[in-house]
């Protein structure tokens with residue numbers, strides 16, 4: 465029989481469907497795959513055999529039976545390959561190795577002071593190179609690298625603009641692909657964080673989710689109907705530059721009164737420097753987020769006031785977003801999520817008083833379940849997704 469292009473395409477789609485079902489539902493029997501996908505049992509068996517041959521699935525002991533013979537269960541081989549995910553923050557870099565289900569094998573976090581594009585990409589290469597010896601042996605090895613960056617990224621993986629890094633037009637994807645010889649995916653860090661929370665964190669059972677990354681800047685990853693909303697040119701989510709005041713502080717983008725000039729870590733530090741201007745305490749005189757958190761924990765009223773102010777500004781911006789998007793869940797992530805104990809009440813109070821009652825009533829607010837790791841995990845999950853899509857194209 466002549467296999468036509470259509471048949472091949474249908475087979476690829478079915479095989480991917482079977483693989484995806486095993487990935488998300490394992491341990492699972494062939495009969496359950498058939499029931500979930502609507503494919504007949506003979507097709508499922510043939511495709512499962514191919515997936516076992518290519519190391520993506522394996523058989524394990526017998527599962528629960530509903531009466532007859534106990535079925536053989538199938539497992540997804542999470543360790544068939546490994547991804548590297550990196551969250552490139554403005555004052556830190558978090559890099560990790562994960563298996564194909566997002567389990568972290570090794571991670572490394574370093575502080576960053578030098579932001580210049582050449583120096584920082586060198587540091588990024590060095591950090592990734594340092595992880596390579598820790599990648600366990602596997603059939604597919606390193607399947608790809610994903611990077612979340614605080615800026616606008618085009619579809620070629622070039623960073624067009626990252627104001628908080630001072631970068632314009634950095635072809636990061638091609639720099640790293642050339643260096644490491646594997647597929648590289650670059651995306652905005654808030655998009656990566658949203659995908660990380662959706663795939664592995666607080667947003668697993670949620671279809672409409674806003675992930676608000678509050679670090680030195682503020683960005684959002686917008687997931688609508690289970691899909692990341694990228695906008696027409698791929699630049700959606702620049703919520704940090706929502707104009708909240710006509711004549712506010714000058715923002716890195718050139719405008720005044722943007723949300724991130726009031727509610728970001730950067731804004732908090734500017735206000736803290738003014739507040740502790742003549743403090744005798746050395747920690748307080750040169751505040752950073754960690755010293756402010758420790759002051760707040762010790763009951764320092766000034767630190768607590770600064771966090772409450774930040775929380776009120778965060779709540780104001782989030783209220784606007786809730787009114788526009790009517791989300792089910794808002795996840796506050798990145799560094800400011802560490803301050804949840806000190807900003808939380810102010811966020812809720814402002815959100816309650818500023819958002820429309822019908823919108824607010826069914827929207828919940830959570831802090832990142834993945835802690836620091838949402839963007840790095842999301843970046844790894846983008847690399848994993850890319851790997852499976854590329855793999856699908858090569859199937860016969």
Ligand SMILES: [Zn+2]
Nearest residue numbers: 705715717722
């Ligand atoms: Zn701005």
